[in-house]
Amino acid sequence: METNKRPLDGIRVIDFSQVWAGPYATLLLALMGAEVIKVESRKRIDGSRLSSLTTGQRFSGFDSSTVYNELNLNKMDICLDLGQPKAIELAKRLVTISDVALQNFRPGVMDRLGLGYEALSEVKPNIIYLSSSACGSTGPERAYAGYAPGFASLSGLASLTGYSDGPPFTMGGRIDLISATTSAFAIVAALNYRARTGEGQYIDLSSSESISVTIGDVLMDYTMNRRSRRRDGNHDEVMAPHNCYRCKGEDDWISIAISNDEEWRAFVNAIGNLDWARDEKFQDAFSRKQNEDELDRLISQWTINHTKYEVMDMLQKAGVAAVPSFSSEDLFNDPHLKERGFATELEHPIMGKTTVLSPPWKLSATPARITRHAPLFGEHNNYVFGELLGMSQEEIETLMEEEVIH
Amino acid sequence: MSEKALEGTKVLEYASFISGPYCSKLLADLGAEVIKIERTGVGDEARRRGPFLGDIPHPERSGLFLYLNTNKKGITLDPETQTGRKIFLELVRWADILIEDKPPKEMEELGFTYDKLKEINPQLIMTSITPFGQTGPYRDYKAYPLNVVHGAGSGYLAPGGSQNLEREPVKSTSFSDDAACGISAAFATICALLPRWSTGVGQYIDVSKQEALMAMDQVELCQYPNEGKVASRKVDPRMAIRVTPCKDGDMMIIAMDDRQWKGLVSMMDEPEWTKDEIFKDILSRMQHMGEMLKNVAPWAMQHTRDEMYHTGQERGAPVAPIRSIEEAANWQQFKERDFFVEIDHPKAGRISYPSAPYKLSKTPWEGGAAPLLGQHNEEVYSTLLGYSKEDIVMMREAGVI
Structure with a gap:
C-alpha cells in the first residue's frame, strides 16, 4: 500500500x-x-x-x-x-x-x-x-x-x-x-x-x-598474495570475451561478457556460426582468455556491421550478456528507463524547466x-x-x- | 562489548557474487544477524573467483568471497526442492529483511514474489537488486558487472580525457561499481527499517543497478537534458582536474579557485609563467588549462609525488598522488586509522581485510570471518528452525541442504 x-x-x-x-x-x-x-x-x-x-x-x-x-x-x-x-x-x-x-x-x-x-x-x-x-x-x-x-x-x-x-x-x-x-x-x-x-x-x-x-578484493590480492594489480581496460581476470566492441554508428559500442561455455555456444549460434567462432582456440574459457586479443578483433569485425541495439537484441535473446555503452543521450531516450520513470521534470523559479533524475x-x-x-x-x-x-x-x-x- | 548499530535486525540473504552480498555485508558488519543462503554444492559464485589465497583456487580461499561475506552465517539450501522451498519460507518468516538478486523470472517461478512472501511475513522488507529492475523491457536482460557499468552510462565517460575516440570506452575498475550498487541498496533498506520500529510496516524495494549507478553519475548525465551536451570520455578542455606525469608516477592536480591556484603556484615556487594574464582568474584559467598543463609538466617531472603532495597540501593545493594498489595498501594514514584489520578464518587463516570507511563512536566496527560453505546448517536448521538431527541428515542426503 x-x-x-x-x-x-x-x-x-x-x-x-x-x-x-x-x-x-x-x-x-x-x-x-x-x-x-x-x-x-x-x-x-x-x-x-x-x-x-x-x-x-x-x-x-x-x-x-x-x-x-x-x-x-x-x-x-x-x-x-x-x-x-x-x-x-x-x-x-x-x-x-x-x-x-x-x-x-x-x-x-x-x-x-x-x-x-x-x-x-x-x-x-x-x-x-x-x-x-x-x-x-x-x-x-x-x-x-x-x-x-x-x-x-x-x-x-x-x-x-x-x-x-x-x-x-x-x-x-x-x-x-x-x-x-x-x-x-x-x-x-x-x-x-x-x-x-x-x-x-x-x-x-x-x-x-x-x-x-x-575494491576490497583487489586490496586483498595484495594483502594475501602481494600482487599489485594494474588497469587493463575492460578486461577481466578470467572472462573472455569481456570488452566493448565498436558498432555501426558514430562512437557506438556494445559491451559483451561471456562467463562459460554454454554462453559461448549461444553467442556463436546467435552470430550465425561464423567459421572463426568454431575454431578450437575459442572453445573453452581458458583458450578464449589465452587468445583474447584475436577474439576481440574478430568480434569487432562482426559488431561493426550492426547497430548496438541490434546486437543487444540478438544476443540478449540468446541469453548472452550484451548491453550498449550508453551515452547520456541514449539513456534519456531509452524506452526501458522511460517506462520506469527514471527522470523528473521540475520547474525552477530562475532556470525554468529542468530535468533531474528520480530517486x-x-x-x-x-x-x-x-x-x-x-x-x-x-x-x-x-x-x-x-x-x-x-x-x-x-x-x-x-x-x-x-x-x-x- | 557495546551494542551494535543494527543489532537485533534479522536479515536473510539469497544473493551471490557482488552487489547483493555486499549490501548485506554492510548490515552484518553493523551488527545485523545475516543468514546467507548458498546453493547446495556450489555455493556463491564469488567462491569461484579470485584472488585466491596463495593463488590456489579453492572455494574457501577466495579473497573476493571472504571480503564480501564477513560477519555472516552461511547455510546451504536448494529452494527448488519442495522441502527447500518450505525451509526458505520458514526463514522468510524469521527475517526482518530479505535481500535477493535473482533474475525476476526466477523468483516468480519459485513463487518468491513479494506478494507471496508478505502473506507469510507482513512486516517483511524485501530488497531486490537486479541489473535493470523489476519492470520495463530490459528487466530480464542478462548483465555482468561490465555490462551494468556500460549500461548505466558510466563506461561512456571513461577514461575521461581521451585523445583518441577510436579506442573503446572502459569500465571503472574491478567490481567497484557493483559494490556501489550494494551501498545504495543498503541505504534504502535501512531507511525502510526505521519506520518499522514504530509502525511495523513492511515493504518491497526495487533497486535497479543501472539506475543506482546513473544516480552517481547524474551530474555528468543531466548535462544532456539541461544543456544538450553529451558528456563522453573525450577530453574536455575546460576540465580543471588533470593528471600529470611526474618523476616517480602520476599526480592529480586541481587549480580551480583562487586559493587552489595560489597553492599550486606556491608549490612550484612561483615560476614566472604563472604571472601571465591568462592565468589571472578562474574563468581565464579554465580556458587555458592546456597552456597551464604544458607549463606544469616539466616542473612535475623534476619532483616526486610525495614532495608535491605534502608541499602542495601545506600550501593549499589539494593535489594527490595516484597510488598503486601496493602503495594504497601501505599508506601510513590507513595504518594509523587501523583501516586494515586481521580476521582469522578456519581455512584461509589470519589475513588482512579492509574494514569500514566510517567510525561510529558508540558502535564500533568488528570483523568476523565469512562462513564456510554450509557452516551454520546445524545451528540454523536445528536450533533456529527446530529440525531434528535425523531430519538434517535426510535433507542432506536428499540434496536439499
Whole structure:
C-alpha cells in the first residue's frame, strides 16, 4: 500500500556541508523524507552554485546552477556567517531542534568555530554528527584537503581505471557520490541505533576509505598474495570475451561478457556460426582468455556491421550478456528507463524547466520523492529563523543588518 | 562489548557474487544477524573467483568471497526442492529483511514474489537488486558487472580525457561499481527499517543497478537534458582536474579557485609563467588549462609525488598522488586509522581485510570471518528452525541442504 509517508519523515538535518560529497548525502536523506536545512552564507557559498569542477561548467549568479539544483532538491537554505559569534549561537539553537548534523570542513575547523561534536552534543546530547573528510579526522594526513579525484587517487582506484597502456583515470562525480551514499548509510544506521537506545553518536567518515572499500578484493590480492594489480581496460581476470566492441554508428559500442561455455555456444549460434567462432582456440574459457586479443578483433569485425541495439537484441535473446555503452543521450531516450520513470521534470523559479533524475530506489510503502527544486540562496531564512526558532521579523532584520544572517 | 548499530535486525540473504552480498555485508558488519543462503554444492559464485589465497583456487580461499561475506552465517539450501522451498519460507518468516538478486523470472517461478512472501511475513522488507529492475523491457536482460557499468552510462565517460575516440570506452575498475550498487541498496533498506520500529510496516524495494549507478553519475548525465551536451570520455578542455606525469608516477592536480591556484603556484615556487594574464582568474584559467598543463609538466617531472603532495597540501593545493594498489595498501594514514584489520578464518587463516570507511563512536566496527560453505546448517536448521538431527541428515542426503 503506497502512502505519502516517507521513511525519514520527522527527521531534521542541519547541513553545514558543501560542494558534492556532503550535499549528495543530505539529498538522499531529503528524498527519503528528512527535513534538511542547509547553512550557507555570502562569505561561504556552496561552490556548486557557481561552477562544477568535474564538468567545467560555470554558472551566473547564485541561483542558476543545474548542478546545485540536482544535488540539493527538497532542501531548505539559510544564510549564516559562521565567522560571527551570534551566528554560532543561532546554529546551536538549530542543532537543539535537529536530529542529525553533517559537515565536510577540514577536520578541526568546526571545533574551532565551536560547532564540533563535543560542543553540539552539550546542547543536544543525542545528536548524530557526521564529519566527512578526505582522509578521516585522525591520522597524520587528517588536515589534508581533497576532492573526488583525490579520493580516487589515494584509494588506489584511479590506478586501476583506464587502458593498460594509458594514463590512470580519476573519474568524475561518481567518486563523491559513492562517498556521499556511504555517509547517508552510516547516518541512517545511527538513526536505527538511536531509535532503539535513544543515543546519538559521532561518525568519522573518510572519503578515501569509502572508495577503497569498493575494491576490497583487489586490496586483498595484495594483502594475501602481494600482487599489485594494474588497469587493463575492460578486461577481466578470467572472462573472455569481456570488452566493448565498436558498432555501426558514430562512437557506438556494445559491451559483451561471456562467463562459460554454454554462453559461448549461444553467442556463436546467435552470430550465425561464423567459421572463426568454431575454431578450437575459442572453445573453452581458458583458450578464449589465452587468445583474447584475436577474439576481440574478430568480434569487432562482426559488431561493426550492426547497430548496438541490434546486437543487444540478438544476443540478449540468446541469453548472452550484451548491453550498449550508453551515452547520456541514449539513456534519456531509452524506452526501458522511460517506462520506469527514471527522470523528473521540475520547474525552477530562475532556470525554468529542468530535468533531474528520480530517486534510484522504488519503495512500495514509503516511496522516496522529489518535492521541490533546490532552494534559492537564503530562501528559507524567514521560515527557519521565524517559525522554527520563533524569532520576530525585527530580530531577523537586525541580524541581517549586522550581517549575521548574510 | 557495546551494542551494535543494527543489532537485533534479522536479515536473510539469497544473493551471490557482488552487489547483493555486499549490501548485506554492510548490515552484518553493523551488527545485523545475516543468514546467507548458498546453493547446495556450489555455493556463491564469488567462491569461484579470485584472488585466491596463495593463488590456489579453492572455494574457501577466495579473497573476493571472504571480503564480501564477513560477519555472516552461511547455510546451504536448494529452494527448488519442495522441502527447500518450505525451509526458505520458514526463514522468510524469521527475517526482518530479505535481500535477493535473482533474475525476476526466477523468483516468480519459485513463487518468491513479494506478494507471496508478505502473506507469510507482513512486516517483511524485501530488497531486490537486479541489473535493470523489476519492470520495463530490459528487466530480464542478462548483465555482468561490465555490462551494468556500460549500461548505466558510466563506461561512456571513461577514461575521461581521451585523445583518441577510436579506442573503446572502459569500465571503472574491478567490481567497484557493483559494490556501489550494494551501498545504495543498503541505504534504502535501512531507511525502510526505521519506520518499522514504530509502525511495523513492511515493504518491497526495487533497486535497479543501472539506475543506482546513473544516480552517481547524474551530474555528468543531466548535462544532456539541461544543456544538450553529451558528456563522453573525450577530453574536455575546460576540465580543471588533470593528471600529470611526474618523476616517480602520476599526480592529480586541481587549480580551480583562487586559493587552489595560489597553492599550486606556491608549490612550484612561483615560476614566472604563472604571472601571465591568462592565468589571472578562474574563468581565464579554465580556458587555458592546456597552456597551464604544458607549463606544469616539466616542473612535475623534476619532483616526486610525495614532495608535491605534502608541499602542495601545506600550501593549499589539494593535489594527490595516484597510488598503486601496493602503495594504497601501505599508506601510513590507513595504518594509523587501523583501516586494515586481521580476521582469522578456519581455512584461509589470519589475513588482512579492509574494514569500514566510517567510525561510529558508540558502535564500533568488528570483523568476523565469512562462513564456510554450509557452516551454520546445524545451528540454523536445528536450533533456529527446530529440525531434528535425523531430519538434517535426510535433507542432506536428499540434496536439499
